[in-house]
Amino acid sequence: MILFVSGRTDIVAFYTPWFINRYKEGYVDVRNPFYPSLVSRIYFDDVDLLYFCTKNPLPIIPYLKEFKKKVLLNVTITPYKNDIELNVPNKSLIIDGVKQIADIIGKDNIYIRYDPIFLSEKYNLNYHIKAFERLCFLLDGCTNHIIISFIDDYKNVRRNMNSLKIIPFTKENYKEIGVNFSRIASKYNITCQTCFEKENLVEYGFIKEDCLSKQLAYSLTGKNYKKGKMRKGNLCNCVEMVDIGAYNSCKHLCKYCYANYDEAKVNENYSNHNINSSLLIGHLTDKDTIKVRKK
DSSP states (O other): OEEEEOSSSOHHHHHHHHHHHHHHHTEEEEEOSSSTTEEEEEEGGGOOEEEEEESOOGGGGGGGGGOOSEEEEEEEOOOOOTTTBTTOOOHHHHHHHHHHHHHHHOGGGEEEEEEEEOBOSSSOHHHHHHHHHHHHHHTTTTOSEEEEEEOOOOHHHHTTHHHHTOBOOOHHHHHHHHHHHHHHHHHTTOEEEESSOSOOOGGGTOOOOOTTOHHHHHHHHSSOOOBOOSSSSSSOOOBOOEEOOOSSOOTTOBTTOSSOOOHHHHHHHHHTOOTTSSSSSSOOOTTOEEEEOOO
C-alpha cells in the first residue's frame, strides 16, 4: 500500500505530531469523506511507501530518519505572496528545508511542485518565468524533478476567481511557459513535467510522466501497482494510493485551494483535532463502522 499524506489537507504542515503518534501506534483511521460513518483502518505494517505532499516540510524533518518505510516527498513552492497564500511560511525557509531533506532522503526522492500556475496583472507571464529561474537556481543540487500544473476550474476555486483576478491562458502563454521553463530547468539538470494537464508541454521539452507512475512506484517498493482512481479521465495515470487526510482542514487557506470550501469549517475542524485520536479530525463514535484496509 502507498499512503498518501495527503491531497486533502497539509498533514505535514499542521498535523505532524498526530501523524508521528499514529506511526508509533502502528495504525491510522480514516473517515470516508462521502460516508463519514465508514472508517478505514490502516496498519503501517501494510504500507510500502509514505508519500508526503506539503507546502511546509519543516515539521517532518526531525522524524525522517525514524521512518522504516520508503519516503517520497512532494514540496509545493509557488511564487505567490500572502494575498494568495495566507498562511504559507516564507519560501526561503521552505527552500532551506528542502536542502536539509535532500541530505537525508536523497534529492531523487524530492519532487518540487510549482503549482498551480495562474496569470493575473500582478502574477503575469514574465513574473512566473523570473520566479521559476530563481527557484531552480536556489534548488540547484537539491532535486532532479519539478512538476507544474495550471489552475483548475474546481467548484471550490470559483468562489475566489474575482479576488484572484485571473487572466485566461492563451496557446501562446502555454508555449512561453513550456519553452522557458524547459530551458531553465535543463540548465540545472532538472526534469519538468505537468500534472493532470491536457497541455502537457512535451513539444517544448517537458517529459511525459505521472507524479507517481507505475514505474516510479515499482522502483521505490519493488511492487506492481495498478492505476488509481483519484481523478476521472485519462490524463492522470498515477497508481493507487490511500489518502489519510480530511477536507476542510488545511490552515494555509490558499485562494486557489480545491480542498477547502468553508473557512469556518476549517477552523471548526482544526479545533476538533486531537493529536491522540486515531482520526485526523474528531474521534471514533459508536456509530462508526471500522474496516481494515489492506490495499
